[in-house]
Amino acid sequence: MKLKTAAILFATVFLAATAHAGKITSIPTPATGAAGFGGWNLDNVAINVNGTGSYYDEATGAYFFSPDSDLTYAGHVDDGDINNPVLMGYTLAKDWPVGEPAGIKIINDDAGVKAPKPSNCIIATSYRAEHFLDSDDPEQVICSSPFQSHKRYKLAMLPASVDGVGSESIDLVFNVEAEAGSREYQVFQKINNWTDQRLEGFTIEVGFGVGADFQSVDPANLANLNISVPSDIWSDGQLANFSAGLFGPLDKHTGSIGFFDPVQRAGFYIDEYVVGEQPLTSTLHATRTLGSDYAEVPAGAAIANQFGPWLPNTMLPYGIFFDDDGNPETDAELLAWYGYNPATEALGWMGGSQDSDGPFAAISDTEIEAMGANLSYTMGEIDDLVNVGLNYVVTIGDVTTFPGNTFTIRITPTADTSGIGAPTYVGEEPSPLLLFTSSDAQVLLDPKDSFIVGGLLTARVGDADLNLDPLVAEDVEVTISTDTGLSATLTLLEQGENRGVFAATLPEEFSAVPAGTVVTMSYDDVSEEVTKTSSSVAQDMDTPILSDVNFTEFTVVDTITDGRTRAITVAFKNDKDAEEAATGTLKVTGSDGSEFTSEFVDLAPNKKVKTKFRWTADLDQGAIVDWTAQLILTGGIVVDEAYATTTIEEKIPGKNR
Template sequence: MRSKLFGLSAAGILLGTATGAQGGTILNWNLDNVAVDPGPYADGTTYYSTIYDEPVTGGVGDAATNGRMAFEPPEGAAPGMKVMNDAPDLNPGQDIGNCIMAAGDATCESGFQSGKRYKLHATEAEPIDLVFNVVDSQETTDYRVFEKISNYTGGSLEGFERELGFGIGEDFTQSTAEDGLSFGSEARTQFPFELFGDAEEHPFHELSGFYDPTATSGYELDLAEDSMASSGFYGAYGDFFGDWLDNGEVPDGYFWDHDNDPETEDILMATYDEEEGAWIQRREEQDGEAVPIEPTEVSEAELLEDGYYSAAVTDLANLNLNYFVNVGNVTDWSTYEQGVGTFTLRLTPDRAVDVPAPQTAGLLLTGLALVVAGRRRQAGPC
């Protein structure tokens, strides 16, 4: 049975929770199929933990990679992701004792913009397998997952599927009903609020979204016990861009460093509209504040004169996910041995346009035409 969700479930009832006394506790991220950039690490530099489709403890060899975990000190730390159990109670309005999150100083209940989301880059539209070490315990343990997925696959995506299971690469098998592993019934995806969303509905934002200031946008989800698949957009992202943009396809923008503070995010003021061949401004500075305006065509000279700077709108390639993983009886898992088992959290990006390998010059030209047409459609109005 599947339920279609695009917001947080009010009921909060967890699927597939074990009823017996036996349960499981996640120890940590298993790095057998991961190669972590070695230190020492410098602040302000991005490093990667590259994820492979087979173990690489003896060397990478012929192993293939489809993704990587990014981390940037000082906020982030190696290897980019951590597991927390019995986390400190920092917020009386929350009850998140266990979570999977970004490695660093933040904990499960740390505040807004504290760097809780781990940053997973999909570099190919193929499966990416995160493996976790689990020990048996007395009861089912529920983990809140703070995740950001970024599209670095080289092309736009229609969506994604997440699966729970065992093994990696060609040896992966999906989890089955009542085997002590499941997703919870609460799940949500959302593109960054700075681009889509009404500030009056968010306690931590004073400025509504750049593209749509009235509502958030993300993917609806078909959520089952052991799988979670996107099923089309809610909100306006698709109206603007057609598909989930690759990091190299996002439009350029002009930003305002409103407070000269490197720790805060700069404000997007204008973007380049490929179809119009013009810069379109949607915000302007008034009395030291950025305020929304009707889309207005402006020149680059005007934007530079106002003190703005140019950069790619990379947040259009980023998707935030919140969901739960529930770990029950691990002793019957095929991976369980000497008190420790492993499970796999798999991500499979869904390519928007598949171009077959060319057999003739005619097929090659057809494939190129499809790619160009797809990219034009994805650019959309900005």
Template sequence: MKLSDRFLRSTLALVIAGLSTGSAFAAQITDWNLDNVVVSGPDSDGNYFSTIYDKAPVDSSANTNGYIKYDLDEGAEPGLKVVNDAPVGVSGSPVDNCIMAAGSATCNGEFQSGKRFKLDQTEVGPIDLVFDLSGNSLNEDNDGLYRVFQKYGNSTGGTLGGFNIGLGFGIGDTFEYSSEGDGLSFVDFGEEPKGSEFSSLFAQGLFGEDEERDRLRGYFSGERSGFGLDLVNEDLFQTTGLFGGEFGYEALFGDWMSYSMAPDGYFYDDDGDPSTDAVLMAHFDAATGKWIMNRALDADGNILTTAEGNEGDQYDSIADVEDALAAQASNLELAACPDEAVPGTACLAGTDAIEDLAKFNVSYFIDPVNLDLFSNPFNLDQDLGGRETFTLRISAVRSVAVPEPSTLALFATGLVVLLGRRRAGRSKGITA
């Protein structure tokens, strides 16, 4: 069924509901419900945090497994917003409604305009984002679907094996998954959805190629890398493992690492503009103790991608990396970036953690069009003007340690049973 047909059917249900005593009523997502959220900050880096709890925070037994992080340069309190009847904009994949980062960006804004809210997992348990619903009408040609623009980071201090995301009602111990056919679901786009529809991908600046936008090939690989996703049922999807080929994420780094585990990189500011991202030129490989440079500069300071994985030129120190870049850009006088930026003047931005190795983009759609607002047990007000809610539950999955072959043999014979189981800096130049 086409989405437009689906909307017409839900609109008809809405009209019928308004003219009868029936309980069906089309649902519109209105706001992020903050009853289980505490906003704090700024920290020393200017970041604010909307910490999400499993109970109302006034309860002393309330626990948290994550937060949404934002700053006031690009974002706004509380870090997430719901947009209905979105302006058309310039996006190549336009949507009618979305859940996105709070701030000036819009659902259909230009590429890399700051649409994704930044959710960090701090413990392995579930993070429950609650949303308010109403029966308000959307525009006539609105399909009623909501694209979720999410960036998902690991701040647990250890590796993670994947994640799952589900729809339901309530929070913490009171959470119940949405039932089949209740009108609330994820959108199934078929066997091969577009990346903008249903995907979980590390930044293209690290893994991938985008010839359409004439961007640099990914630093580690020209092949996209991320988590495969499986729509288990209409209310739950989960990861199926990492993909990416010879130089994909898993091949180079193993399981999904935490921010504190991300290696350092060396960055080059090609335009002298602090509001744009500097570009990753080299990374530190702990296994060899070497700085590996997969990118180089031509004589005019233009960036070239010359290698993948750990196959780039090796250097013993940061100073050697800087000397190599300065020698390559022979027509420039490269120096460290000054405290006061000089627009248009390329400079050496120095080292920082490659933070985007600990986070990735997740894209999916929620369909609340046919949700029965009056049958939900978590309805806060049975009147037509009351507030109704649903929950988006996001949960990380622990890494599973794989025993050595000798250990497996011992386990098989019943002799032994083994149950086993740098800092985080601001990433530059790895936007997706």
């Protein structure tokens, strides 16, 4: 790979600390006293806080949500033109109470970070689970916080960044101050294609100024401000990725195989990546994809422009999701999607790459209707298809060499030049829709029957009578009570427009109750003229569960013709109340001599693994195959077993179709 030596210098020796170096400013925020405020310069940003009378004070970081607010906010980033500012992008992070305005903070000197990653970071203003802003002890997410703790802020790139008029970039400016030594900052960021058109890549640049006044770093000063993708931290395939749950092999963090591609991650290479070197450069270029099936899903669907170059959010397919952790506020598991299926030569619902009936097998209307009647299923756009997670480092050296007391990280999307149009599913309403169609309401307090003291409780209602406007996500109120005297009204939110299913988690006071307490939700079903209830009983967990891995699915084909190949589907999960991650082996054996194994490493509490094996029937080995699945932890302890049977039929010419 050739590098532009005019813009890139190679570091061949360790850079000594300079007498005058610098860092990004970070001071406590007024809301919680946590560090992070003051580093993000808001001169070209307006923090919009939802609600009449809501506000954000850019000088102090103080904020207020009015009673009519939905607790959301966004940073509107413009091109810096004082007379006629143009909106270039949105900065988005987790909403209150999971996160707080402004959305981006700076952490310096995180002692928990393990080398070679930097101990400083530019990160989202999120708070840790069980320690959100509405708790008694808020605890913010920092550089060393665990995976999936909402560390990445999102930058939504808007149409003005590719319209060919004026500036084509989104500029994020940061305040610096002098100190001894230099600092490296890991940037936890996602970039989202909201440009209304396909993209073929992007650049990330460091420099000074905003919009038309932006200047890149002088090559002679790269030691004091540069951007890099160190090979001792990341491989070349880890720098710019779409979600691991959508593309790629089994991921130890998510416990899932890529829904669309089970082999290759989707995303981009960074041209400046060099193994064993850390080039000093002002710009990173993403011009080449990682080569996953993002370009064409399923195989043969290119005639429908599906998917092709990087999709914008105006071209997203719909998916059906299952709430696998019982919490409607977290990401659910993708089970089905609507698009062009080459097997049927038509638009329709289908499964994913590892579907038990074969890759991207069509899903019948009857199955979709059954999902619609289940309160744990939702439908919505698969928005992770436009989000690319980035990994890179910005180094701050002697800030006295800067033209001012700020520097800029500039993101510039590259418009696609292939001419490929929108996918054929765009503008088509999925058929059938995922609807709860009954006026005879269903109610569910989840988990039903019993729950662990202090655990999560979720109230759900399904009622077609409440789905008054198919274009609006509505709400409904239910009553929550205990047999010890607690009582409250809880507002449930519709799980997507035109769904007819509503859900919300209960306040902690209703789950942190003594063992034996009965918690009940009540809903007045007006059309049936009856009050419907669902209850769950609090139970103590007698002893701590270090790791409790159990099967949640073991599916084999009941009957198969000799010589045919089918999938064996296995899913298992570490209990949500486990205190340790689990490591071990999944082993599936058949009485015909078949054996399949798969390793799992550091399976975190409440995380699930789903995998599939391809098996071919062989009549010579026996007409009936008895299957055994085992979960074997490190040390040889078998913690769970599951059993199934397959009957093999002889292949008869003209039959067995």
